[in-house]
Amino acid sequence: MSGILNSINTNVGAMVALDSLNQTDMQLNAAQNEISTGYRVSSATDDGAAYAVAQSVRSDVSALTAANQQLGGVQGLLSTTTTGLNDISNLMGSMRDVLVALSNGNTTGEQRTQYAQQYNSYLSNLKGYIEDAAYNGTSLIDNMGGGTISNVSVITNEVGATYSIATFSGSALYAALQFTTTQLDGATTVAALITNTGAFISQFNSVNTELNTYGAATNYVTNQISYNSDKIDALNTGLGALIDADLAQESALLESLQTRQQLATQALTLADQAPSTLLTLVKNA
DSSP states (O other): OOSSOOOSSOOHHHHHHHHHHHHHHHHHHHHHHHHHHSBSOOSTTTOHHHHHHHHHHHHHHHHHHHHHHHHHHHHHHHHHHHHHHHHHHHHHHHHHHHHHHHTOTTOOHHHHHHHHHHHHHHHHHHHHHHHHOEETTEESSOOTTSOOOOOEEEEOSTTOOEEEEOOOOHHHHHHHTOOOHHHHHOHHHHHHHTSTTSHHHHHHHHHHHHHHHHHHHHHHHHHHHHHHHHHHHHHHHHHHHHHBOOHHHHHHHHHHHHHHHHHHHHHHHHHHTHHHHHHHHHHHO
8 A cells, every 4th residue: 555645735746846856957057057157166155165265366366467467567678778778888889999099199180089079979879878768658777867767666476575676877877978078188098998997997897787687687577477477377277176167077967957857847747637636536436
């Protein structure tokens, strides 16, 4: 004898079938959400702990991206500065050649005058190089207008670490190379300028030292950008493993759940017909 009560008031079969259908619908909605969003965890209601970790990782990625944007601007500034200083160094090599010619006591008269004019022409070009060494309105070496230039500090990572870059006074360099007519007129005085400790060589060495300094800074910024990019990739990979949906698996599950939904619907339909069957039995009694 069956233990299931045959009743028109309580349709146990329909309740079981409806519960099964509701459970299948919930799983089906979850699978469809994962497939449509691509995420296994798309909100805190899916997996609160995983979602909290994901939000923290997303914030790190965003902060690193912002840091790289700032570093990119500084990279442009350093590139412009290095190019300017390199051109200045090359120009000073030509200026040194002129000074060597002027240090020769046999260079006299009009020839000496022409060399002096050539030196001053180079000096004018050097001033232009200093003034043009700017990137997006910022310069590390141009204070020819009598203003001040400031060290540049840039955020390098997601925790706010900074890297500072010092300035080099272009106006001081220009002023140190403005030799008087009297200085350029005497072979002996010119020779003193180009000795190992002379005023010109000291400035020439100073420019080359700054080239080394800014070159090292450029390498640091470039390496930091590369490191941040690698870290962003690693964080995104970990984030994907944490919250991304396995689309192949979810697609197979979706097909299975759709079949279960059809079967559960059919079962509910049959269960709903049970009271009608009982009425038939009553009429025939």
